[in-house]
Amino acid sequence: MDRYFFVLVISMLFSLVSFAQKDTLEDIAQQPVEEIFKVPPIIPQFPGCENLPRSERDTCAKRKLNEYLQQKIKFPEELKVGGRVIAEFRVEKNGHIEEVKIIKSLCKQCDSEVTEAIKNMPLWTPMGARGRSYRILYKVSVIFRPG
Secondary structure: OHHHHHHHHHHHHHHHHHHHOOOOHHHHHHOOOOOOOOOOOEOOEOOOOOOOOHHHHHHHHHHHHHHHHHHHOOOOOOOOOOEEEEEEEEEOOOOOEEEEEEEEOOOHHHHHHHHHHHHOOOOOEOEEEOOEEEOEEEEEEEEEOOO
16 A cells, blocks of 8 residues: 555656646747857858859958958057057848947047948848858957058
């Protein structure tokens, strides 16, 4: 009798535990999963190199970005010493630039020049993988040299 009572109590405990679970395997399988890429399959790129083979696109896009920044950023005349400004921004799924922030500052005027140039960039080719676009953080380093 005690043996049957013990089995009955254990069975009831297991059934209570199974009813207490909130998510079934089906619920978990239907939840959206955000993929994390250590190396993005197609990185976001500054425009102008879309028609090149993939192996050449990255180099071309970096060159175009550097040309753009050199054209748009003016060296402050009152600055006597050079240095580096590092900025971070987000490339959205649609290629727009958002949330520009300075990570390493040189001076307010240099920071402002870099921020404005980044905010006014043309649409980027967004990061893509498996037929979808993704948001990604991007960093740019701008060196200011006097003269």
